[in-house]
Amino acid sequence: MLRVVKILLVLAVLGGAALFGGYHYWQSRLDAPIAVAEPTLFEVSEGAGYNRVVADFAAQGIIQDEWAFRLLTRLEPDNVPSLRVGEYMLEPDMTGRELIELLGSDRVVTYPLTIPEGWTFAQMRELLDNAPKLENRTSGLSDEEVMSLLGHEGRHPEGWFFPDTYRYHKGVSDVEILEQALARMERILDEVWAERSDDLTIDSPYEALIMASLIERETGASGERREIAGVFKRRMEQGMRLQTDPTVIYGMGQRYDGRITRADLREATAYNTYVIDGMPPTPIAMPGRASLEAAVDPLPGDTLYFVSRGDGTHHFSRTLREHNNAVNRYIRNR
Incomplete structure (x- = not known):
């Protein structure tokens, strides 16, 4: 009887050792590096389950021990992630366990x-x-x-x-x-409109959006946006037309070939501010935040005209005579 007990104890120890060794061998297979020599894009497609993805990895030679990853669903199901559809970048120094964690993360490409x-x-x-x-x-x-x-x-x-x-x-x-x-x-x-100046010639957020689009198309110089807004504001206050070329271009649509003629300036479109009073009926472009802020906070002053210097900036004038001189200097001479 004692001999039988000893045998059973030996078998139990051997079995425990085998289980312990087997478990650690399984863990070592999960922690082994994946087989990619360079960053590799892998896609989890719509409807793909965990076992399907593991099979794809094995088929492509990315992992060597498919059984170890399938066993994860039985022994440690809590460590099997819910896969997210998308593309993932597999790195050469990544382990199999890190690979599985990646597929359950939000680190899609x-x-x-x-x-x-x-x-x-x-x-x-x-x-x-x-x-x-x-x-x-x-x-x-x-x-x-x-x-x-x-x-x-x-x-x-x-x-x-x-x-x-x-x-x-x-x-x-x-x-x-x-x-x-x-x-x-x-x-x-909404944020910009809430911080608007008290003294405006525009009455709604949509009008601010329209005005901002004109400013955006007129200049990319950050220091000029509020001054251009001021020119437009004073022109509207005095009943002058805005006369801004980008509205002519927008009204021409696909006909615009890079130049504006005198006939284009006289053409009666809904957007031509050389012909219509006030602003066009809709924006003419997508303005950034700086132009939106300028539209609701025009720079005070007395300038009524501006002309491009040809370097991305503008010359601003108070009188028509001064403006014509600037046009001769920057446009006609050029």
């Missing part, structure tokens, strides 16, 4: 999409259409259909999307980018 200040909605749509790995849901839709899709049926799209750099991952759609940009513009416009 993202791509930048930059919408420059002063661009039009048409330019933004073209950018979205050509963005790599961005799902396109608006291609072929009219602007009106796009705005309806965004829940703003009847709203003119121009100016309503905040120019900035947005990041997206594979699986994100252009509608999501548009929603982000629209929400940001609405929020920033």
Whole structure:
């Protein structure tokens, strides 16, 4: 009887040792480096489960011991992540365990999409259409259909999307980018309008958006925005037309070939501020925050005219005579 007990104890010890050794061998397989020699992109597709992804890793030679990763679902199910659809960058020094943790994280590969200040909605749509790995849901839709899709049926799209750099991952759609940009513009416009000057010739946030778009298209020089806003404000106060070339260009649409003729200046479009009184009916571009802030806080002064110096800045004048001299100096002579 004693001999039987000894045998059973020996077997138990050997079994425990085997289990201990087996467990640590399994853990060592999970902690072994993955087989990639350089950063490698791997995509988790829609509907792919954990075992499917592990099988893909094994098939591509990224992991050597598929059994060790499948065993994880039985022995440590809490350590099996819920996979997120997207692309992941696998690094050469990554272990198998770190690989599994990566797939359950939010560290998907993202791509930048930059919408420059002063661009039009048409330019933004073209950018979205050509963005790599961005799902396109608006291609072929009219602007009106796009705005309806965004829940703003009847709203003119121009100016309503905040120019900035947005990041997206594979699986994100252009509608999501548009929603982000629209929400940001609405929020920033509300913030800027709440801090507006008391003495304005514009009466609503939308008019501020229109004015900001004119400022944005007139100058990229940060020190000039408020002064240009001041010129426009004083012109409106005195019943003068704004006479800003970017509105002529916008009204010409696809006909604009890089130059404006005298006939273009006289053409009666809804946007030509050489012909119409006041501001155009909608924005003509997407303004940045600096132009929005300038629109609601014009610089006081007495200048009524400005002309481009040809270097990105403008010469401001108080009188028409002074302005004509500046035009001769900076435009006609050039």
